[in-house]
Amino acid sequence: MSKNVRVRFAPSPTGPLHIGGLRTALFNYLFAKKHGGDFVLRIEDTDQNRYVEGAENYIVDALNWCNIPFDEGPGKNEKFGPYRQSERKHLYKQYADQLIAEGKAYYAFDTAEALDTERKNHESECKTFMYNWHNREKGRLVNSLVLTSEETLAKINAGENYVVRFKSPQDETLHLKDIIRGDIKIDTNVLDDKILFKSDGMPTYHLANIVDDHLMEITHVIRGEEWLPSLALHKLLYNAFGWEAPEFAHLPLILKPTGKGKLSKRDGDKLGFPVFPLEYTATDGTVSRGYKEDGYFPEAVVNFLAFLGWNPGTEQELFSLENLISEFDLERVNKAGARFDPDKTKWFNHQYMQQQLDLDLAKKFKATRPELTEIDVNYIALVVGLIKERATFVQDFWDLSHYFFSAPTSYDDKASKKALKEGTAELMQKTIEIITTTKEFTIQNLQTNLKSWITDNEIGFGKVMMPLRLALVGALQGPDVFEIMFMIGKNETVKRIDDLIKSI
Ligand code: GLU
Numbered sequence: 001m002s003k004n005v006r007v008r009f010a011p012s013p014t015g016p017l018h019i020g021g022l023r024t025a026l027f028n029y030l031f032a033k034k035h036g037g038d039f040v041l042r043i044e045d046t047d048q049n050r051y052v053e054g055a056e057n058y059i060v061d062a063l064n065w066c067n068i069p070f071d072e073g074p075g076k077n078e079k080f081g082p083y084r085q086s087e088r089k090h091l092y093k094q095y096a097d098q099l100i101a102e103g104k105a106y107y108a109f110d111t112a113e114a115l116d117t118e119r120k121n122h123e124s125e126c127k128t129f130m131y132n133w134h135n136r137e138k139g140r141l142v143n144s145l146v147l148t149s150e151e152t153l154a155k156i157n158a159g160e161n162y163v164v165r166f167k168s169p170q171d172e173t174l175h176l177k178d179i180i181r182g183d184i185k186i187d188t189n190v191l192d193d194k195i196l197f198k199s200d201g202m203p204t205y206h207l208a209n210i211v212d213d214h215l216m217e218i219t220h221v222i223r224g225e226e227w228l229p230s231l232a233l234h235k236l237l238y239n240a241f242g243w244e245a246p247e248f249a250h251l252p253l254i255l256k257p258t259g260k261g262k263l264s265k266r267d268g269d270k271l272g273f274p275v276f277p278l279e280y281t282a283t284d285g286t287v288s289r290g291y292k293e294d295g296y297f298p299e300a301v302v303n304f305l306a307f308l309g310w311n312p313g314t315e316q317e318l319f320s321l322e323n324l325i326s327e328f329d330l331e332r333v334n335k336a337g338a339r340f341d342p343d344k345t346k347w348f349n350h351q352y353m354q355q356q357l358d359l360d361l362a363k364k365f366k367a368t369r370p371e372l373t374e375i376d377v378n379y380i381a382l383v384v385g386l387i388k389e390r391a392t393f394v395q396d397f398w399d400l401s402h403y404f405f406s407a408p409t410s411y412d413d414k415a416s417k418k419a420l421k422e423g424t425a426e427l428m429q430k431t432i433e434i435i436t437t438t439k440e441f442t443i444q445n446l447q448t449n450l451k452s453w454i455t456d457n458e459i460g461f462g463k464v465m466m467p468l469r470l471a472l473v474g475a476l477q478g479p480d481v482f483e484i485m486f487m488i489g490k491n492e493t494v495k496r497i498d499d500l501i502k503s504i
Contacts, residue, residue, distance in 0.1 A: 003219050004036075004037055004038070004219070005031070005032055005035040005036070005037025005038070005219050005220060006032070006037055006038045006040060006216065006217050006218050006219050006220075007028040007031055007032045007037065007038070007039055007040065007218065007219070007220050007221075007222055008028065008039075008040040008041070008042050008213065008216065008218050008221075009024060009025040009028050009029075009039070009040070009041055009042070009063075009070070010041075010042045010043075010044050010209065010212075010223070011025075011043065011044065011059055012043075012044045012045065012047065012050065012205075013043055013044075013045050013051060013052060013055035013056045013059065014047075014050040014051070014052055014055060015052050015055055015280075015282075016055065016058050016276045016278070016280035016288065017055075017058060017059050017062050017276065017277060018265075018275055018276065019254070019263075019275055019276065019277065019291075019305065020224060020253075020254045020263065021059075021224075022062060022063075022066065022277050022301075022305060023251065023254065023305045023308050023309070024222065024223055024224055024251060025063055025066075025068060026066065026068055026302060026305050026306065027222050027251060027309075027310070027328075027330075027333070028222045029068040030306070030324055030325055030328040031220065031222060031328065031330060032071075033325045034325050034326065034328055034329075037219070038071045038072055039068075039070050039071050039072075040070060040071065040072045040073060040080070040083070040216060040218070041059075041060070041063070041070035041072070041073030041074065041083060042073065042083050042084075042085070042212060042216070043056055043059075043073075043074060043083060043084040043085065043086075044085050044205065044208065044209065045084055045085055045086045046085045046086065046202050046203055046204065046205060046208050047205070048086070048202075052283070053283070056074070056084075058278065058280060060073075060074075061278060062277040062278050065277060065278060065292055065298055066277065066298050066301060066302050067298055067299075067302070067321060068302070068321075080215065080216040080217070085203075085208050085212065088208070088212065089201060089202065089203075091211065091215070092197065092202075092203035092207055092208055092211055093197065093201065093203075095203075095207060095211050095241070096164045096196055096197035096203070096207060098241070099164070099166070099196070099240055099241075100144075100164060102240070103167070104166070104167055104240045105164050105165060105166050105167055105196060105240075106136075106143050106144045106145050106164070106165055106167055107143060107144040107152055107155075107156070107162045107163075107164060107165075108131070108141065108142065108143040108144075108162060108163050108164075108165050108193075108195075109142040109143065109155055109160055109161070109162050110131075110141055110142050110143070111161075114141075114142070115129075115131075118140070118141075130192040131165065131192050131193050132168055132189075132191060132192045132193045133168065133169075133170040133189070136165075136167075136193060143165070145167075156199075160199075161198075161199050162198075162199045163195045163196075163197065163198050163199070164195065164196045164197040164198075165193040165194065165195055165196065166193055166194050166195075166196050166206075166233065166236070166237065166240075167193060168188055168191040168192065168193050168194075168233070168236065169188045169236070170188065170189060171188070171189060172187075172188040173185055173186070173187055173188070174186040174187075174188060174232050174235060174236070176231055176232060176235055176248075177247070177248070178228075178231070178248050178249060178250055179220075179247060179248065179249040179330045179331065179333075180249050180250060180251070180252075180330060180331075180333050180334075180335050181228075181250060181335050184231070186232040188232070188236075191232055191233065191236075194206055194233050206230065206233055206234065206237065207237070209234070210234050210237045210238060210241075213246060214238075214241070214243050218246050219246050219247065220246055220247045220248075220249065221246050221247070221248045221249070222249045222251065222330070223249075223250060223251065224250065224251055224253070225250045225251060225252055225253050226253075227250060228250045231248060231250070234248075249330050249333070251309055251333060252309045252333070252334055252335055252336055252337050252338050253337040253338070254308050254309075254337070254338050254340050255337040255338060255339045255340060256339075256340065257271060257339065257340055257341060257342060259337075259339045262337075263275065263340045265288065267340075268289070271342060272342075273289075273294075273342040273345070274288070274289035274290050274291050274293075274294055275288075276288050276289070276290050276291070277290055277291050277292060277301065278290040278291070278292050278293070279292070279293040291345075294393070295349070295392075295393030295394055295395050296345070296349050296393075297349060297352040297353070297356070299320065299321070299352050300345070300348040300349040300351070300352040301345075302321055302324070303317075303318065303319055303324075303348050303352070304344060304345045304348045306319060306324050306328070307338075307344075308338040308340065309333050309334055309338040310328065310329075310332055310333050310334075311332060311334075312327050312332070313332060317348075318348075318351055346392050349392050349393065350391070350392045353388055353391060353392065353393075353394075354388065354389065356388075358381040358382070358384045358385040358388070359377065359378070359381045361381070361384045361388060361394060361397075362377050362378075362380035362381035362383075362384050363377060364394045365380060365384060365394050365397045365398075366380055368394060368395065368397075368398075369398055371398075371402075371405055371406065372405065375405060379487075382487065383401050383404045383405075383487065384397065384401075386401075386404075386479045386483060386487070387400040387401045387478075387479065400478075403472060403473045403474060403478065403484070403488075404484070404487055404488060407492070407495070407496050407499065408471075408472075408473060408474025408475075408496070409474070410474060411470055411474050411475075411500070411503065412470075412474060412475040412476070415466075415470055415474075415475050415476040416470065418466060418476065419466035419467045419469070419470045419476065420467060420470070420504060421463065423463075424463070424467045424504060425501050425504050427459065427463060427464055427467070428467055428468070428471065428497050428500060428501050429501060430453070431450065431464060431468060431497060432494050432497050432498065434449050434450055434453055435450075435485070435490065435493060435494060435497075436490070436494060437449075441486070441489070441490045442486065443480075443482045443483060443485075443486045446482050446485055446486070447482050450464070450482075465481060467500060468481055468497065469481050469484075470500060471496045471497045471499065471500035472484050472485065472488070472493065472496050472497075
């Protein structure tokens with residue numbers, strides 16, 4: 001790639017960033033970093049009606065949490081700034097004017113009611129109304145193509161509302177290219193004359209988007225499939241201005257877990273998984289869950305997002321951000337929709353959990369439970385090392401490990417039925433004896449002494465091990481009993497066995 005690669009993530013700040021948007025940001029980031037290029041954040045806030053306070057901060061926080069910060073954007077390396085379109089407002093009118101002057105765009109004065117009537121009339125004849133070459137010069141629509149220049153000017157000077165429409169060509173075939181989808185042919189006769197600019201001084205998405213991509217020297221536009229229908233207009237606009245167009249890649253949709261239809265927030269609510277990276281509180285107070293707050297590691301989120309549409313072509317599934325940067329390739333992105341699998345996201349989290357240092361996990365765990373405030377973090381780290389294999393999230397730790405910190409307060413019913421038989425009390429009494437007389441309280445010594453007593457007396461392991469585990473844990477779960485005894489210490493072990501005997 002000869003030119004310096006520059007890509008942009010261009011969200012509209014209309015609410016929290018959905019994981020689909022985050023995936024777009026990630027793919028842009030990976031592509032930029034792979035080619036030693038720049039990742040730009042541009043805030044597309046031209047639609048003031050949909051603007052949501054706090055949404056921009058949310059987007060920035062989400063990118064930072066995922067460790068995919070932008071190189072250039074609001075408040076950072078502003079060499080192509082400003083990066084909020086609302087602050088670039090003054091820039092766009094000249095481009096609309098240029099297209100009008102060159103006969104490539106025109107003023108239209110049709111009122112919303114007039115257009116509505118057109119639409120209804122068409123519908124009653126089972127047709128779809130499109131503002132384009134079909135009808136723009138027939139006289140029913142009011143625009144500068146049918147008015148004289150004096151009439152047009154008079155309307156503008158009188159303060160009449162207008163829009164600037166792009167004059168889509170008639171009877172042409174556009175040959176478009178998409179890195180993921182290959183060659184696409186579009187008949188220009190199916191395009192309508194999209195609005196580029198409004199008399200309130202604001203450009204529409206289409207004009208602002210391509211003017212900014214041009215001015216910001218964007219080389220590759222990587223965005224969601226929902227923007228594919230805009231590609232023809234965007235290419236026509238680049239041609240109209242005589243600018244070189246960037247290359248385009250439209251990422252596949254993210255589908256519901258069933259594989260049918262686009263993944264929505266409602267799917268998440270129904271099936272109990274977040275669709276946002278970070279928790280979000282809407283202005284009406286409703287809180288939406290976030291991956292971060294649900295206990296996901298950012299590495300796991302990045303890894304599962306990368307697999308929504310991309311694959312390395314091998315069996316490997318675990319990719320650090322560095323690995324992703326070196327392996328990522330737009331050519332390996334599928335065009336078919338990517339099915340979202342909530343169980344797989346958990347699998348990734350479990351995998352990343354195993355890679356974390358026990359001490360780091362212990363610190364997080366300690367912070368979540370008041371019961372652990374007084375406990376030495378190094379002891380917690382040892383416990384974490386014993387149980388993390390069975391955990392997906394840090395919040396699973398307590399259920400898996402509470403007995404390392406306090407004696408069971410009850411015994412599981414089913415487990416009791418299974419473990420407590422005739423003679424259990426005597427066997428447990430003997431177990432206490434062996435434990436107390438074991439010289440050095442080590443896992444090895446406990447194991448040797450208890451096991452040889454059991455085999456020498458042909459007692460049967462279950463008869464001792466099951467009630468012993470029940471005494472220590474309160475259930476028939478957990479890691480190796482000898483490890484548990486070692487961890488909680490001799491006195492506590494004896495006390496718990498004694499408690500069990502008393503309860504029988
Ligand atoms: N502002 C658009 C969005 O919200 C950007 C689309 C594009 O990347 O061109 O997704």
